[in-house]
Amino acid sequence: MSAAELGALTADIAHEAGDLARRRRAEGVSLAATKSTLADIVTEADREVERLIRDRLRAERPDDGFLGEETGAAHSASGLTWVVDPIDGTVNYASGIATYSVSIAVVEGEPHPDRWQGVASAVYAPALGELFTAVRGEGAWLGDARLAVTTETPAGALLGTGFGYDPATHDGDLATVRRVMSMARDLRRMGSAAIDLSYVAAGRLDGFFERGLNPWDFAAGALLVQEAGGTVTRLEVESARPMLIAGGPGVHERLRALIADGAG
Known part of the structure; x- marks a missing residue:
């Protein structure tokens, strides 16, 4: 796959996963466990959403590696690794606050943030209806609108x-x-x-x-x-x-x- 094709796949999976998370939130959240502290919760939806993402990737990119928040790491035979947070903002999600997202990136190189290079990524906020995407060398986008960071902050x-x-x-x-x-x-x-x-x-x-x-x-x-x-x-x-x-x-x-x- 080209970088653009990987970007399209990333966006498609993020959208599907986010829609599942939103449906499960509407049905009611159940707490599955705690992570580092009582405040750092994990829901059954986190696990289900990550399973969906892993299943899609196993079917479409079986040689790629995986690094996920809920289900850990899998070795890459292709040099590419998918780095996944199925629900980023779990406390918001459990509390009914709209600022949660599905975060998916595919990276090249060693599966370490100081040594890999991003290839494509998507952040989907399903409760807000916004899908942010990026492909290396092709810019960052919100839908059809190209994104740019601010360069002037006269008011701070x-x-x-x-x-x-x-x-x-x-x-x-x-x-x-x-x-x-x-x-x-x-x-x-x-x-x-x-x-x-x-x-x-x-x-x-x-x-x-x-x-x-x-x-x-x-x-x-x-x-x-x-x-x-x-x-x-x-x-x-x-x-x-x-x-x-x-x-x-x-x-x-x-x-x-x-x-x-x-x-x-």
Whole structure:
């Protein structure tokens, strides 16, 4: 498959998976387990949606690898790996808040975010009716509209962020917020990193930062930002909670300087 064909497949699977998630939400959510803390929940729908995605990929791309939030990793014989968060924003999903998404990326190279290269991605927010897509070298899109990051923030940057579920991390996260507010017009906390990154790509947010994200949280959104003309980097990658920073070039550099200064 070409990159464009992989992009079409990614979008199709994300759309099908998101529609399943939306139907299950309408039927009522049941809690299946907890993850790292009681606040970090997983629903039966998470598992069902990821099974749907894996089944589609087994049928259409059997030699590709897989890295999913719910069902772990599978080796790649093709050099391509699918990085999947079946429902990004599970707490929102369980609570009836519309900002949740299906996040799917196909990447090339080692299945590690500092060594792979994004090929195609899709972030579908079914409750919002928005499908964001990107293909390497072909731009980022919302439907038929090409996306571009913001380049000017005369009133200050509108920033997105998120906090870890472990209460022990909250003081550090709030300290970072205090540092970056010197460049901010305001702050948004959506509850889905994939949507946050999609909004950076669309120019709705000027920048985004969050510590402790997993690869499936940002693989799709990072390619969206990059293909929309933005920059995505990770700091402190050897730590337990690396920092991810995304935005247009100017906002990204200012965010990076403020956050790195605080870390030092």
